Amino acid sequence: MFVVESDYMEVEPSINESSPSLSSSRSCDHWYVRYGVCIACKSTVNKRQGRAFNYLIQGLQLSHEAAAFSKRFTTQYHIVNEKKLHLVLDLDYTLLDSIRASLLSETDKYLLEEASSRDDLWRVDTGFLTKLRPFVHEFLKEANKMFTMYVYTMGNRVYAKSVLKAIDPKRIYFGDRVITRDESPYAKTLDLVLAEERGVVIVDDTRDVWTHHQSNLVEINEYHYFKDLNGPEEPISSYTAEKTDESSSDGELAKVLKILKEVHCGFFRVKEELESQDVRFLLQEIDFKLLTKDA
Ligand SMILES: [Mg+2]
Ligand SMILES: [Zn+2]
Structure with missing residues (x-):
């Protein structure tokens, strides 16, 4: 299937360059950023793309998606387990x-x-x-x-x-x-x-x-x-x-x-x-x- 295959096609980037869905699967969403640098891909990230969580870890910034995901996960986890x-x-x-x-x-x-x-x-x-x-x-x-x-x-x-x-x-x-x-x-x-x-x-x-x-x-x-x-x-x-x-x-x-x-x-x-x-x-x-x- 197309979606599954896309994970493996990264080895042939030249072929996939034109396909938006394939290229997005390779790009990083920069969920966790520390002192302006994405923890996953190491690229520099604009401050406005997220919110600072300095009280947890100094310099930590979560993207809006990462914050929403963490909120859902945490609430769910504590409800079910505790x-x-x-x-x-x-x-x-x-x-x-x-x-x-x-x-x-x-x-x-x-x-x-x-x-x-x-x-x-x-x-x-x-x-x-x-x-x-x-x-x-x-x-x-x-x-x-x-x-x-x-x-x-x-x-x-x-x-x-x-x-x-x-x-x-x-x-x-x-x-x-x-x-x-x-x-x-x-x-x-x-x-x-x-x-x-x-x-x-x-x-x-x-x-x-x-x-x-x-x-x-x-x-x-x-x-x-x-x-x-x-x-x-x-x-x-x-x-x-x-x-x-x-x-x-x-x-x-x-x-x-x-x-x-x-x-x-x-x-x-x-x-x-x-x-x-x-x-x-x-x-x-x-x-x-x-x-x-x-x-
Ligand atoms: Mg008061
Ligand atoms: Zn990134």
Whole structure:
């Protein structure tokens, strides 16, 4: 057959030069490019033909076809082999609250001392004091059973790395799946997440940054632990001012976890429908208020 034979006809290139189908079978689609050079054929490739995935491998660029293929493959693989979907988590005001130590209010400065003896309070190397949201460890542990997880933050990589030492010191939850302002400075996009959009749930306190993916989003109420002197003129009430904290068992992360369980359960309910299942429709159907209503 013609298509099969074409693979072997490369030994006679002079005969095939005129046939478009034959010549295309020999040309390279440049799927994986590193520092502008195709990994397969070694030719120089135009930057606009793909998207950078520096967070995975420095200098790596995937063509649109390669990204689409990887997304399909990854989603399929995790669904079939691990019964897992994908989850994208914001850091600031979602999983934790950070403040530059120099911006701590006078009444909050005692927290710097407490950081060394408390495991929910971290003085990270970047000069920030970070307070983990109550329930964050339980949340990550449970979510990890249902989802392959990403961090996606508007903070820079140095900051993300130092904060991750507090919530994922052994890198079991996120691995290299950490996207920061360094790779994604303007808006947040699922284009950078190697998974099909139908299988990705986002948890973020800021809806606006997800311009094109709001139907994947579970919006979580902001967590403000510190009184931020640099914040808005009308200060948002903070927990330190009241010397209290969000409830662990009944707080926002526990509520969101219920939603995630519901989505995961819905997605895998009917085995025959896995190919067409979509978290965006499931999220639409879930009655958030009913699930998260205070008992
Ligand atoms: Mg945030
Ligand atoms: Zn190539």
